[in-house]
Amino acid sequence: MQFETTDQLIQFLDDEGVRFHKVGVFDIDGVFRGKYLDRDKFESSLRKGFGFCDVVLGWDSHDQLYDNATVSGWHTGYRDAPAKLDLGTVRKLPFEDDTVLVLGHFAGDYEGVCPRRLLHRCVDKAAAMGFGVRAALEYEFFVFQESPESVRSKGFRGLTPLTPGMFGYSMLRSGVHAELYHELLETMDAFECPIEGLHTETGPGVIEAALHHDEARAAADKAALFKTYAKVLCQRMGLMATFMAKWSNEYPGQSGHIHISLEDPKTGDNLFTGADDGTPELMRWFIGGQVTLMPQLLAMVCSTVNAYRRLVPGMWAPTHANWGVENRTTAIRAIPGGKGSRSEYRVAPADANPYLALGAALASGLWGIENHIEPPAAIEGSAYDDPGADAVPLPGTLSEATRLFKGSKVARDLFGDAFVDHFAATREWEDRQARKHVSDWDLARYFEII
Structure with a gap:
């Protein structure tokens, strides 16, 4: 499903009675990382973006922290990295009734190392x-x-x-x-x-x-x-x-x-x-x-x-x-x-x-x-x-x-x-x-x- 505006998606959620919302990003190894958001946080994230702990870019596929990375590490305090949601990726989730999933990508200072954004630039x-x-x-x-x-x-x-x-x-x-x-x-x-x-x-x-x-x-x-x-x-x-x-x-x-x-x-x-x-x-x-x-x-x-x-x-x-x-x-x-x-x-x-x-x-x-x-x-x-x-x-x-x-x-x-x-x-x-x-x-x- 693709929506041109956030308001269109919000109307869809209301019309379909969607109760649960998931957002996710893909890390450097292609592992899907994400979470549930309540309705207010989900709508805010759609409109303004949201913060995703930059540890997702600072650990490996087994959640072991890199000791040689500069993008993320103890020196960054593992702060929130800015992330944006893509309205063109909205899907209703199989196996989870009344649930939508939206993909996101890292933005700001982190955009240069985001795998999804790398492909978009290509x-x-x-x-x-x-x-x-x-x-x-x-x-x-x-x-x-x-x-x-x-x-x-x-x-x-x-x-x-x-x-x-x-x-x-x-x-x-x-x-x-x-x-x-x-x-x-x-x-x-x-x-x-x-x-x-x-x-x-x-x-x-x-x-x-x-x-x-x-x-x-x-x-x-x-x-x-x-x-x-x-x-x-x-x-x-x-x-x-x-x-x-x-x-x-x-x-x-x-x-x-x-x-x-x-x-x-x-x-x-x-x-x-x-x-x-x-x-x-x-x-x-x-x-x-x-x-x-x-x-x-x-x-x-x-x-x-x-x-x-x-x-x-x-x-x-x-x-x-x-x-x-x-x-x-x-x-x-x-x-x-x-x-x-x-x-x-x-x-x-x-x-x-x-x-x-x-x-x-x-x-x-x-x-x-x-x-x-x-x-x-x-x-x-x-x-x-x-x-x-x-x-x-x-x-x-x-x-x-x-x-x-x-x-x-x-x-x-x-x-x-x-x-x-x-x-x-x-x-x-x-x-x-x-x-x-x-x-x-x-x-x-x-x-x-x-």
């Missing part, structure tokens, strides 16, 4: 260049017959998947568990996050959902909400979903592929449309920018330590910055011809923050257009066997990716020093937490033998 740049942007995200996620309590009691080992075995596109599995599939489809449709395609993927209990394409800002909102409320739905049904990039050594990782096209804002025509057997100049430049900047911006897309466990040969994820036409072994898959022409940013994992990943994919493509960047030769056949003579290997760790990102002049030009410095600090923290941890692999590898 879309504004596209508009200034004469382009509209459409996008769609698709997610793979594993579902388990577990609960938040049971996975912890088991140490996240020996979990029971929803279904056994490797059975992609299975009509048997989706038929047996039709209630879950129907609930996902109906819930997300009612939540204005419609699913275009839903099917089993290869692996025990893994599902893939492709969301409908939309204007880029709306597409990111829908992707971020989908990840949160797919988990809510599963837990309400006695199940548990994970969007972790790679949860098991035995199975491929989970992707969060990003599809982007540019359009004529007046006619809505797809500007990537060309001959069925080729890509038009604008699309080539866009892909050229994506390929060229991918190593420098990868930390924004693969932003967890775990995400790099997915980027290995033969696991349906890329290992080099390259591209190909209808090639699912490359980092960028060009899908040319017709109204559906688009770039598919296949390096993205399911655990990515949708705002940052889409922002990186879009900003790099626009940079390619601005600078007329021709991509290297398209890869034919397996990019694992031949990644391309000029293909740059992708960073193999979050630490390496963060170092490239922090030192990238282009990243600073595209996103600003405030964001680059803050985000790099959060990723350095994330890497440091991982390096302090003694894993099962460490123990099995070194405990007795060394």
